[in-house]
Amino acid sequence: MTEVALQAVELVRRIEGVVSHTLVNGIDLAVNKGEFVAITGPSGSGKSSLLYLLGLLDAPSEGEIMICGQPTSKLSETERADVRLTKCGFVFQFHFLLPEFTSLDNVLLPMRAAGRMTEGEMRERGLALLGSLGLGEHANKRPNQLSGGQRQRVAIARALANRPEIIVADEPTGALDTASTEQVFSILRDIADQGQTVVVVTHDPALAARADRRIHIVDGKIAEITERCGGELVCAAVS
Amino acid sequence: MKLLFNIAWTHVSARVRQTLVGMAGVAMGVGFTIMMAGLMQGSQIDFLRQLVDTMPHITVEDERRSVPTQPAEQEYAAVQMADIANVGKRPGIKYPESVMSSLRSWIPGDVAPSVQTSAIIDHGGARIGITLTGIDPRREVHASKLASQMREGKLDDLARAPNGIIVGEALAEKLGVKTGNTVLLVGGQGTRLNSTVAGLFRSGMKRVDESQIYSLAGTAQLMMGQSGVVNQLRLRLNDPMSAQKVATQVEAQTGYKSVSWQEANADLLSTFTVRDFIVLTVMGAMLLTSSFATYNIISTITHEKRQDIAIMKSLGMREYAVRRIFIIESIIIGVVGILFGWILGYLLCYGWSKITIFNPLTGTTVPLQIYYSAMHYVVAGGISLLCCAGAAYFPARKATRVHPVDIIRGAS
Incomplete structure (x- = not known):
């Protein structure tokens, strides 16, 4: 039986104001453990909003998000932070590395915040992660000494630091050249193949095609779900 | 805590000039407060010493x-006598x-x-x-x-x-x-x-x-x-x-009737209380003002680091932990500033004690009386540290309340 890593039930995100605006409008979604899901859609369709909800960066107006079976709607902000720290890894369009820190220190940041390992164990894991992403020799460099692709790979290493169940990536290749884009996507694919769940928002249909499942969002709703079947993506559902 | 200190240290050490200005502000505030306290208490103690030396500590008078x-009052509860001379x-x-x-x-x-x-x-x-x-x-x-x-x-x-x-x-x-x-x-x-x-x-x-x-x-x-x-x-x-x-x-x-020197000089001593109040107010204002530089620096850093704050929060760092980073920064500025302030305060006190003034009352030239007390250093340092922490707390609280999604969206 397939284990569900991430589940959204009747998810709604509404921005209240003089004119209220619904970003996510009643989405039901389940992502299995080790699955690579790509969320696509036109600008303003609500795909990033959905991603932030799934990663507990934002709180839904209605509905429930369950991470590894654990409901999160009643969690306090501190508890949500703890879930983010231990169960989610974030990769953004821009690397968002701390500029004063070296690559290694940036990777160590989530581990140090969690405080579950000794300094030696953390350094060992940090160096191993950087090494596995081809950044071993750049461990002591600061972000401004790295290329865009290298920075994004450091950001991926940082996202993997606490061995999260779920990697959430918001257009991770949006600011990269073609070679770096290919490299980053391959890494994310490998991560999913090794059993971690990856949810990626992307504009790039070619990249989305490499996911296990593609969810197309329009106006805050799922418009189409495409699943991999026998090596090909086939339409599974259309609303 | 080590992580927070590391982040705080990288922030302040990356802004040497701003940090030094903040430290100088704290040092000046603490130094001049110590000098003022030493001078004020020194002159007060000197005056009291003269006062105490000049007169008996207690005077028992024949009244x-x-x-x-009156015996009748002692005997009968209903008796009350008035207009009796106290002679x-x-x-x-x-x-x-x-x-x-x-x-x-x-x-x-x-x-x-x-x-x-x-x-x-x-x-x-x-x-x-x-x-x-x-x-x-x-x-x-x-x-x-x-x-x-x-x-x-x-x-x-x-x-x-x-x-x-x-x-x-x-x-x-x-x-x-x-x-x-x-x-x-x-x-x-x-x-x-x-x-x-x-x-x-x-x-x-x-x-x-x-x-x-x-x-x-x-x-x-x-x-x-x-x-x-x-x-x-x-x-x-x-x-x-x-x-x-x-x-x-x-x-x-x-x-x-036994009159202590304090009672005999009650009016004079009450003016000391007023003077102490004024001096404490001025010293408090000096320390508070000196912490404005720290407020300015922390405000600047929190503004510049909005994106970092958002990322740290999105990574799962708790809001109070992120807030603590900026308080640690101000404490670093405060502690170093206080250490320099203590040195400055001592040097100022020493320098002032070498100045002599002519006392027209006694017709003599006397050095300015400085009272050296560790308490001045502790109190000036403690208040300054509190002011620095307070100066950092408010901009830090404001900055860390920012929703990470707002910053991340704004950056992209």
């Missing part, structure tokens, strides 16, 4: 603080020797008898009202600092000169008399006595030096027209600050 209860039938303290020996058995100090009366000193056409205090020189050395305040002659010279008196330097100057001159004393009863100036003293209090004359007790009794009377006991305590408490006990024991 009651209130009208004694003894005869002036003077009854059995002064036994009172003194009783007091000596328990007071932490010594006691000496004296006779105080008012008189007029007449010399060269000048007539000046003075207070004449008759003393016993052998006992007086234990009860006052008069012996050490002598500028010419000794206390024992009172017995050697005919009707000898010791005059304050300021009065002597006013009258144009010197040691060995003869002046005329005129008592309240019309008694006229030619007295010889046996010595000069200087207490440092012009009010005393211009109006106080000492003689032997017998001379003062003669001027009063009351032989054998002792109308004042003068107590000197090992700890002058306990005078108020001891005076209360002495009054309870003897029944005579």
